[in-house]
Amino acid sequence: MSKIWTRMGDGQAVEMTSDELRKDMMEASEDAADKGKVPILEDNEIDKLMEIFSAPWRVIGVEPGHEVPLTKDETACTLVSSQLSSGAHLPISREAAVEVFERVFAFDTMELGWIDYSFKPAKPMVSLDQVSIERLLATTVIPILYGAMPNMGLYYTPDGPYTNPADLLGMMKVEEAREEEMKAAELCMEDMIFVCKRMDEIGADGIDFDTTASAGDADFLATLKTVEELKKTTNLGIEVGMSGEFILGMHGEVEYKGKRLAGMFPQDQLKVVEEAGADIFGPVVNTKTNKSAAWNVARAVTFVKEVCKQATIPIHANVGMGVGGTPMFETPPVDALSRASVAMVEIAKVDGL
Template sequence: YERMLGADTMEMGHMDYSYKPAKSIMWIEQPTFEQALLVTIPALFYGAMPNLGLYTQPDGPCPNPMGLIPQGKISEARAAQEEMAEHAVKDMVYVGSVMYESGADGINFDTTAAAGDAEFLAALRAVEILRKKYPQMCIEVGMAGEFILGMHGELTYDGVRLAGLYPHKQVELMEKAGATIFGPAINTNTDKSCPWNVARAATFTKACVENSHIPIHANVGMGVGGIPVTETPPVDSVSRASKAMVEITRLDGL
């Protein structure tokens, strides 16, 4: 994998790939990660998703906001999301701390803000805590989509409203929180051609690169970054999108 694909970073993650289920199996993940470190050369990250949805009932402790909103219980739905975010922050900080102390070269927050602005806020707070706790830690934050869904609508960070933020503004907040790598995700429009989607993704990513002081590793895969929405994307479309990202946006990684 390292030699064939020229990978300069690698990542380990649990099958469920979310911080909530991962926290209960850290005693398994730690020795597994140790063995992975012994047989790999590139930087090895540990990654998972914030995945705020896992904190809703019946599997989690909080009422489901998506069940409350149709009933007109807006304030209750917002309160539930805020409680979910608090639980998520604790889990992300715990897992990040355990794996970093186990030898991880970095921690990856993957598919961030899939559940909207409350999840983005949870990630910001977790990054902030981890940065203060481990000043040298590499923290990568990859996004779920091109703008923050306002599922709560009133959450702010450092005086900035989170709902509706696009990549060039998302990176500003993540940089303030203490992230060291940011991964914008630009949605693919299935009604448009590959060249159209690549051009659009490159436009958004270039603005993000120009507005950032930390490395930008854009999400370029199925459904984002100009890549078609197929299980196995055609190699010509993938190579052209990747090349365009590197040549036009001048980003730091994919």
């Protein structure tokens, strides 16, 4: 039986038979269905995935008319940061990099953010970023967002004022850990609101809260409450992108509008993001490096398809290094990346990437 050239979840090239690919896809879809309590992919969707993975071309694309907007997160770091941070380390400004993404790579929206890409360090620099946003608004035609991560871990020792809950949990001080988490969430929220309101002042088109919930359920709560506040008081468009496929219960009992956040899978995350008032949701499904690309794409598509089915706002799935079925590799192989992207559009029916 002829073999199909494909990838593993860590980017290694591998050859698999059609039967092996199909078996991986079905197993992955069942895994997602079991964990996330979502329906498995239907036979015709597995057939479509097989078609995507069997295509002999290195790079593939969606059918004409199925194109979706491309939204770039992590600011323009791909061009300006070093290779150690998955970047090209070009000696250009962040503003020039945004313009390159618009005019050379044809991205449909872009964002600017502080090089560290977290709200806390961006706060004292916000006046500089206001100037950059103002200039970009004048020199580009695509929507320009300001992007940053809540990154609530920066509010714990050694970076912040509160005792690290990981240390407290190690000492079995659960209640103390939870108290510190809630204090950190308050401070994180204050910083996010401060920065975002400055961006509203300067006329930014929107905010991208990226990699949310990376420090767990309290981190997610801080983001949701910030979104709620911003929708009440500003005209900013808001995208909420996730950090992982389920909300880590660092606290375990944090609730938003009566719903426990810990343990939420993408379709449940969507609901609270919608309730908070966000305009775009960016689900994440994590890649397993020891599984094939076909396994990872099938699993990611199973989760995201259900998100798209339930959504009342546009869904822009995260597809890149280690997420959305893409291999965990600094510069994801274009063959695997294009297959994951096509599957997200043609099967999960995402509104954007």
